[in-house]
Amino acid sequence: MRKKYIPFAHAKSIFDVSEEFYKANGIKVVLCDLDNTLGSVKEKDPSPRVFELVKNMNKWGIRFLICSNNTGGRVSRFASELGIQVASRMLKPLSFRVKAFLKKEGINPEEVLLVGDQIMTDVLCGNGAHLKVLLTEPISPIDPPWTKFNRIFDRPKRKKLLSRHLVPEWEERL
Numbered sequence: 001m002r003k004k005y006i007p008f009a010h011a012k013s014i015f016d017v018s019e020e021f022y023k024a025n026g027i028k029v030v031l032c033d034l035d036n037t038l039g040s041v042k043e044k045d046p047s048p049r050v051f052e053l054v055k056n057m058n059k060w061g062i063r064f065l066i067c068s069n070n071t072g073g074r075v076s077r078f079a080s081e082l083g084i085q086v087a088s089r090m091l092k093p094l095s096f097r098v099k100a101f102l103k104k105e106g107i108n109p110e111e112v113l114l115v116g117d118q119i120m121t122d123v124l125c126g127n128g129a130h131l132k133v134l135l136t137e138p139i140s141p142i143d144p145p146w147t148k149f150n151r152i153f154d155r156p157k158r159k160k161l162l163s164r165h166l167v168p169e170w171e172e173r174l
Helices: 019-024 048-059 073-082 096-105 119-128 145-163
Strands: 009-011 029-032 063-067 112-116 132-136
Touching: 048 063, 048 073, 063 073, 096 119, 112 119, 119 132, 119 145
Parallel strands: 009 132, 029 063, 029 112, 112 132
Antiparallel strands: none
């Protein structure tokens, strides 16, 4: 399998990952996808476990941001309720907007972890921007039409990655 499809690590969910993982891998900034990574596409507001995650990230000294292809309303509201910054309209899988955002914010790419549930957007974008990428499983089976299309390509790649152990589980990166 081509390297651009292989994430740094895999986790069932971002909510499972411990502080030790971030510290062991020099992560100071987390760019996290919203849809099916932090919450279902149907959720308009953050769940209690998302609030807890952001609280922990702050406690651990990790800057947590939402990095989404979505625009406006829902993403901004979600981030605002959490008191965090959002990078929207990122055009993932293209990486130029993520690179420009990191440069503008003065963020060192070596200290960034991009977290998302899709190989065809999140992993390709993160690898294109030379970031560590944590691939998660989708939180919900509900997807918008464009994501349903992406899943056609995602499923066989994900199956191959995981069945052949081409990507380590997050615990193996401690």
